[in-house]
Amino acid sequence: MKVGNFKGNYLGLSIEEVKNSKKINGLNVLGDIKKESLFIKLINIFKEPMFLLLLGLSFIYILLGEYFDSIIMFVFIMFIAIISFYQEYKTDKALDELKKLSSSKNKVIRDSKLIEISSEDLVVGDILFLQEGNVINADGDILECRDFGVNESTLTGESAIVWKKIKLNINEEKEYFKKNKCYSGTTVTGGEAVLIVTQVGLNTEHGKIGNALKNIQEPQTLLEKQTRKLIKIWAFVSIIFMFLVFVISFINNIENSTSLFNRIADSIIAGITIAMATIPEELPVILTVFLTMGSYLISKQKSLVRKTSVIETLGSISVICVDKTGTITENKMTVVDSYNHDTFEKLVNASFLSCENEAYDPMEQAIISFCKEKMTSKLKNNNPFYEYSFSSESKIMAHVYKNNNSYIAYAKGAYEKIISLCELSDGEKEKIKEINKNFTNKGYRVIAVASTNFKRIKKNLYDYKLSFLGLLAISDPPRYGVKEAIENCYDAGIKVVMITGDNGETAKAICNEIGLKDSDKIITGEELEQMNDKELDEIVKKVTIFARVYPNHKMRIVNALQKNNMIVAMTGDGVNDATALKKADVGISMGKRGTEVAKESSKLVLLDDNFKTIVVAIKNGRRVYENIRKAIGYVLIIHIPIALAAVIIPLFNLPILLFPIHIVLLELIIDPTASIVFERCQADKDIMKKNPRNINEKLLNYKNIITYIIQGLIISISFIGSYIYMIKNGYSQELALTFSISTLILSNLFIVFVNSSKDLSINNFISTLKDKVILRVVLGIVLLLFIIIYVPFFQKIVGTTPLSIYQLLLTIIVAVISTIWYDLIKIINKNKL
Numbered sequence: 015m016k017v018g019n020f021k022g023n024y025l026g027l028s029i030e031e032v033k034n035s036k037k038i039n040g041l042n043v044l045g046d047i048k049k050e051s052l053f054i055k056l057i058n059i060f061k062e063p064m065f066l067l068l069l070g071l072s073f074i075y076i077l078l079g080e081y082f083d084s085i086i087m088f089v090f091i092m093f094i095a096i097i098s099f100y101q102e103y104k105t106d107k108a109l110d111e112l113k114k115l116s117s118s119k120n121k122v123i124r125d126s127k128l129i130e131i132s133s134e135d136l137v138v139g140d141i142l143f144l145q146e147g148n149v150i151n152a153d154g155d156i157l158e159c160r161d162f163g164v165n166e167s168t169l170t171g172e173s174a175i176v177w178k179k180i181k182l183n184i185n186e187e188k189e190y191f192k193k194n195k196c197y198s199g200t201t202v203t204g205g206e207a208v209l210i211v212t213q214v215g216l217n218t219e220h221g222k223i224g225n226a227l228k229n230i231q232e233p234q235t236l237l238e239k240q241t242r243k244l245i246k247i248w249a250f251v252s253i254i255f256m257f258l259v260f261v262i263s264f265i266n267n268i269e270n271s272t273s274l275f276n277r278i279a280d281s282i283i284a285g286i287t288i289a290m291a292t293i294p295e296e297l298p299v300i301l302t303v304f305l306t307m308g309s310y311l312i313s314k315q316k317s318l319v320r321k322t323s324v325i326e327t328l329g330s331i332s333v334i335c336v337d338k339t340g341t342i343t344e345n346k347m348t349v350v351d352s353y354n355h356d357t358f359e360k361l362v363n364a365s366f367l368s369c370e371n372e373a374y375d376p377m378e379q380a381i382i383s384f385c386k387e388k389m390t391s392k393l394k395n396n397n398p399f400y401e402y403s404f405s406s407e408s409k410i411m412a413h414v415y416k417n418n419n420s421y422i423a424y425a426k427g428a429y430e431k432i433i434s435l436c437e438l439s440d441g442e443k444e445k446i447k448e449i450n451k452n453f454t455n456k457g458y459r460v461i462a463v464a465s466t467n468f469k470r471i472k473k474n475l476y477d478y479k480l481s482f483l484g485l486l487a488i489s490d491p492p493r494y495g496v497k498e499a500i501e502n503c504y505d506a507g508i509k510v511v512m513i514t515g516d517n518g519e520t521a522k523a524i525c526n527e528i529g530l531k532d533s534d535k536i537i538t539g540e541e542l543e544q545m546n547d548k549e550l551d552e553i554v555k556k557v558t559i560f561a562r563v564y565p566n567h568k569m570r571i572v573n574a575l576q577k578n579n580m581i582v583a584m585t586g587d588g589v590n591d592a593t594a595l596k597k598a599d600v601g602i603s604m605g606k607r608g609t610e611v612a613k614e615s616s617k618l619v620l621l622d623d624n625f626k627t628i629v630v631a632i633k634n635g636r637r638v639y640e641n642i643r644k645a646i647g648y649v650l651i652i653h654i655p656i657a658l659a660a661v662i663i664p665l666f667n668l669p670i671l672l673f674p675i676h677i678v679l680l681e682l683i684i685d686p687t688a689s690i691v692f693e694r695c696q697a698d699k700d701i702m703k704k705n706p707r708n709i710n711e712k713l714l715n716y717k718n719i720i721t722y723i724i725q726g727l728i729i730s731i732s733f734i735g736s737y738i739y740m741i742k743n744g745y746s747q748e749l750a751l752t753f754s755i756s757t758l759i760l761s762n763l764f765i766v767f768v769n770s771s772k773d774l775s776i777n778n779f780i781s782t783l784k785d786k787v788i789l790r791v792v793l794g795i796v797l798l799l800f801i802i803i804y805v806p807f808f809q810k811i812v813g814t815t816p817l818s819i820y821q822l823l824l825t826i827i828v829a830v831i832s833t834i835w836y837d838l839i840k841i842i843n844k845n846k847l
Contacts, residue, residue, distance in 0.1 A: 015126045017143045020158045020208055026123030026141045035137035042136040042152055042214035118149050118610045142209040147588065147609025148202045153213035153220075156180055156194050161205035161403070166191060168199045169219060175203050191219075201592070201611040204403070237326040237642075240713040241301050244646070248297075255657055262664040300645045304693050308638035317631040318605065318619040327600050327617075328635020330581045330709040331508060334628060335571060335598070337585050338514040338521055339459075340376075340607055341625050342528060343490040347376045349384035350458065351487035353449045355442075361484040362389050364465050368413055368424040371397065380488055381426075381461070402475040407564055409515070410435075412475055421471060425464050425480060428562070429517065432462035435475075436482040450485060450517075457523030458487040459516055497528045499626040504531065506632070507705030509580075511558050513568055518561035525559060532558045539563040542570070550574045565590030572597050581709055583628065585620075586612050599709075602628060629702075636707070637697035643713060644769055645692035647722045650714075651769075652762050654726025655733045656680065662734055669747045671737050675812060676755060679802070683762055683795050691788050695770045696781065725765065725836060732832035733758045748815040752803060753825055756817065759799050760829035763792065774837050 016023055027035065076084045118133045123141040133151035136142070142154060150164070156178055163175040170191060179193050186193055196209055199220035215221050264281040305326075309319035319325065339345055354361040366385040369378040399421065404411035410427030425432065429450050433443065453460045464480035472478065503510050510530055514521050518536040525533035537553060539562040545553065547570070554574040560567065568584065572594050575582045584591075584598035587608040592615040595601030603616035604623045613619055620627050656672060663671045714722075733754055740750035767778045783789045802812045803822075809815060817825065 015123060015128065017121075017123065017128060017208060020160070022158055022208060024123045024141045024208070025126050027137070027139050028125055031139065032124065032137050035139050039138040039213075039217070040215050042134055118151060118614065120148075120151055121145075136211060136214055138211050138214055140211040142211055143206070144196070144202050144209055145206045146202055146204050147611055149610040149614050150196050150198055150200050150202065150209075152198050152211045153218040154196050154209040154211040156196060157208045157210055159205065159207035162207040163202070163204040164196060164200050165203050166197060166200045169197055178207065201614075237323075237639075237713065238301065241297055241646075244713065245297050255661060259660050259664065262661070266664055266667055297646060297649065300642060300649070300692075304638055304642045304645065307693055308634065308641075312631050312634045313621075315630050315634065316621045316624070316627045318621055319617070319631075320613075320619060321617050324600055324617040325635050325638050327581065327709070328632050329639045329707045331583045331600060331632055331635075332580045332706045333509040333511060333575055333582050334503065335511045335513050335568070335575070335582060335584045336625055336628075337587070338512055338516055338524060339490060340587070340604065340623050341585055341620075342492055342496055342512070342524065344493050345376050345490065345607070345623070347380035347459070347488050347490045349380050349486050350489045351453065352384075352484060353446075353487075354484040355446065355482050356484070358484075359389065360465075361463055361486075364424040364463050364483050365426065365461075365486060367398075367415065368411070368426040368463065376490075377459070377461070377488060381486060384486070400471055408475070409562075410475055414471060417467070420467055420469050422465060422467050423475070423478065425466070425475065426461050426486075429460050429462045429485065430562070432464050432480065432482070435478065435480045436464055437479055438482055442482075446482070446485070451519060453485065453487040454517050454519035455523055456487075457520055457527060458489055459520055461486045461488060492524060492528050493624055493626065495626045496624075499629040500529050502629050502702055506702045508632070509558070511554075511560070511571075511575075513560045513563055513571060515563060516561060518559065521559050521561050530558055532556065535559070536561055539567055542567050547574065551577050554578065565594070568594035569597055581706065583618075583632075585628075586616070587623075588612060591615075633697060633702055636701050636704075637695075639707070640698065640701065641692050641695050643718065644695065646714065647718060648687065648692060648765065648769060650719075650722045651726040651729065651765055652680075654723065655730035655758060655761075658727075658730045659734050659737075663737070666738065668738065668741055671734070671751060671754060673813065679755075679798075679812065680758070680762075683759060683798070687762070687766060687791065687795070691766055691782075691791055692770070694785055694788055698771050698773075700772070725769075725833070728835065729758070729761045729765070729832050732761065732828045736828060746815070748813060749817075749821075752814040752817055753821060755812075755814070756799060756803065756822070756825040757828050757832075759795065760826060761833050763795055764829055764833040766792075768833050768836050772840060774840060775834050 015025075073084075119130045120133055120136055121128055121130055121143040122136070123129075123143070128143065133149075136152045138152075140152070141157075142152065144150065144162075156162070157180075159178050159180065162178045164178055166176050176191075176193060178196070182192060182194050191197065195212075196207070197220060198213075198218040213219075213221075260281045264278070305322040308325050309322045312319050312325075336342060352358075352361065362385045365381050366389075369382050373379050373382055398413035399416045400414035402410070402412040402414070402423070402425070404427070408427070409431045410425055412423045412425035414421050414423045425435075433446065438446070450460050462485055463483045465483060466478045466480045468478060500510055512521055512525060512530060518538055522533050522536060535557050536559045537557050539560075542550065542560065542563065550570060551574045554571060555578060560571060563571075565588070568586070568591060572582050572584055576597075576599070581599045583600040583602055584594050585602045585604070586592070586595045587604040588611075591603075592611050595603060595612060595615040600618055601616035602618045602620060603612040605613075605619045605621040606623045608616075608619070608623075618628075618631060656677065659671045663669075736757055737750050737754040740753060741747065764775070767775045767782060770778045770782055773781070783792065802808045802814050804816055
């Protein structure tokens with residue numbers, strides 16, 4: 015089959031040939047794609063500190079001859095391992111889905127059909143069709159090309175465009191990176207080509223470099239650094255507690271008549287118990303699960319997160335730089351008005367012939383539709399003899415047709431650019447200017463049309479004098495919901511800046527329609543060109559519309575905003591937007607009309623190209639970050655009573671309250687609660703009423719830490735206090751232990767409803783339990799509590815005894831009082847506002 019405007023007739027590989035090529039040459043991936051086996055995953059889980067401590071404890075029980083306790087401990091270890099494995103499986107599955115969504119696409123010919131496949135599916139021998147904006151995902155030889163330019167800076171470090179050709183001269187043959195070949199990891203900046211793939215994966219030039227660098231890790235994000243620091247501090251405290259408990263336990267055991275070995279073993283068990291209770295093994299899990307599942311959820315809401323680390327930045331965005339066409343507007347264009355300077359027939363004919371025969375650009379489609387509607391019988395589809403391509407700098411394009419011994423060019427483009435090339439009187443220019451202003455004030459995009467006759471084709475369209483034919487007014491209305499999304503941004507303390515290649519007055523009219531603030535001041539690309547960086551740094555504080563800008567201006571605007579300590583999100587869709595997208599804190603590319611280069615340079619891809627979706631992504635980014643904070647706070651709160659019980663009870667020389675089996679039991683509750691319940695918590699109602707979070711803000715500030723410590727201490731009082739009271743007043747150890755542990759488990763549960771949002775607990779309880787997954791976790795915890803209290807087999811294992819209805823109600827009351835008190839703080843804080 016034929017592709018593009020090329021002459022070659024290509025069959026491509028058959029399905030069988032593709033399979034054989036994969037076997038012989040391998041897959042088009044960098045590095046080993048083999049997934050970890052089930053056995054390796056389990057081994058990695060058991061290498062975690064918590065599991066090593068549990069296994070050590072089981073071994074000590076064997077040495078002490080307590081085989082039943084050892085078996086029970088091992089059963090619980092396997093149960094926790096299954097939960098951890100499920101969490102990892104769920105996270106891996108979400109990551110796989112994200113990878114599939116973010117994989118770049120390639121047009122190849124197979125079985126005489128042009129199809130689109132992911133980059134991983136490319137094989138040696140594939141016939142690859144490349145166009146402007148494509149990322150080249152394999153090495154290959156060029157079979158045909160037309161005006162084909164490639165940016166090879168990722169390989170060579172040189173930013174200059176390499177213009178490709180089929181045949182090389184003698185000197186070019188000696189070059190390492192040849193002009194008749196294409197290389198993986200490079201990008202197409204112009205033209206088109208047909209390529210036969212010769213190398214894939216690690217055998218490509220890009221793959222060789224990638225293989226050499228595969229052991230170099232990406233730098234940690236601020237969130238990862240803060241979490242690691244928190245883990246180190248927490249682990250240090252755990253070691254201190256472990257040492258204290260070991261010493262206290264050993265001293266207490268001196269009075270007993272047990273052997274030295276048994277005293278040491280009992281003290282080690284006590285030390286390991288407190289270590290298990292305080293080591294923050296949940297924190298890395300929380301970070302991984304929340305970021306991955308958050309990214310996956312955002313992808314379900316029409317935004318593809320290409321890097322999970324962007325989640326923490328989304329909540330800090332303070333300014334969104336957005337293009338007008340297709341993001342703010344619908345990108346559904348219609349020619350609604352026109353002005354013909356010459357005859358209407360000439361304007362329509364020239365407009366039609368200046369467009370591609372098979373137009374994919376929405377603006378050209380609108381022009382063709384208009385022309386066909388007005389002059390159906392007189393229009394002819396002719397292939398142009400030559401083309402002056404549109405560029406962001408020239409803002410003009412033209413098709414040249416042969417007319418006997420001369421040529422005629424039909425040009426269209428920006429009003430200012432076309433007018434500058436036309437010979438018009440001052441009166442004519444003034445008249446056209448007023449008509450143009452009238453169109454732009456209505457929010458229409460204006461396209462000027464002109465033509466010229468000549469004998470010899472010149473290199474540059476600017477070398478001709480054109481005859482002005484007229485103007486086309488094109489309507490592209492704002493998308494539904496954009497106005498409300500802009501209002502949401504302002505409520506959230508986010509500034510919105512429009513950066514467009516369109517006319518300033520057109521942009522202003524659209525801005526007024528969608529409620530963009532401060533739209534009176536407009537800076538054009540020409541004005542921006544005259545400014546130095548210092549002047550621009552001041553201008554960006556006040557201006558919200560940049561019109562008729564060039565791609566390099568976007569980079570300067572982003573840089574200026576960042577100098578003003580703003581966290582910048584930038585939208586883009588073209589090859590020339592790539593540098594600005596990379597420079598921005600959050601580069602946002604368009605999923606429908608964006609080039610592969612733009613997508614590769616961005617961190618977020620809008621699958622529907624809609625501004626409203628950016629706001630939804632920001633809200634979700636804020637939600638995920640807040641939920642990470644809540645989950646870590648929950649882990650801190652619930653570990654405080656466990657740690658204090660391990661120290662305080664031995665100091666009073668009372669019977670042990672928490673045995674290792676109880677710690678394991680509590681871990682069965684803490685892990686799923688932290689990683690499932692809080693991960694699924696909905697955003698606070700006022701989450702988009704707050705200003706953006708400072709990017710350098712600590713994950714847990716002093717106010718958070720003090721609040722969580724107080725909550726943990728009050729739960730500790732009810733938990734430890736009830737145990738001491740019952741022991742001192744003659745109740746059996748089993749009853750005191752059962753009452754206290756029941757109180758702790760219920761407090762564990764109630765604190766979730768207290769801290770899941772700023773609403774009162776009863777409201778959180780109702781809204782949270784609407785989520786079926788959370789409801790299952792909560793019911794599972796309640797069921798577990800009833801099993802260990804009322805099932806004889808588990809009573810023997812855990813050391814519990816049945817509670818009466820009165821005692822059970824009393825545990826609920828104590829747990830409620832020790833947690834729900836924080837609602838009073840919420841009410842006080844709410845009344846202050």
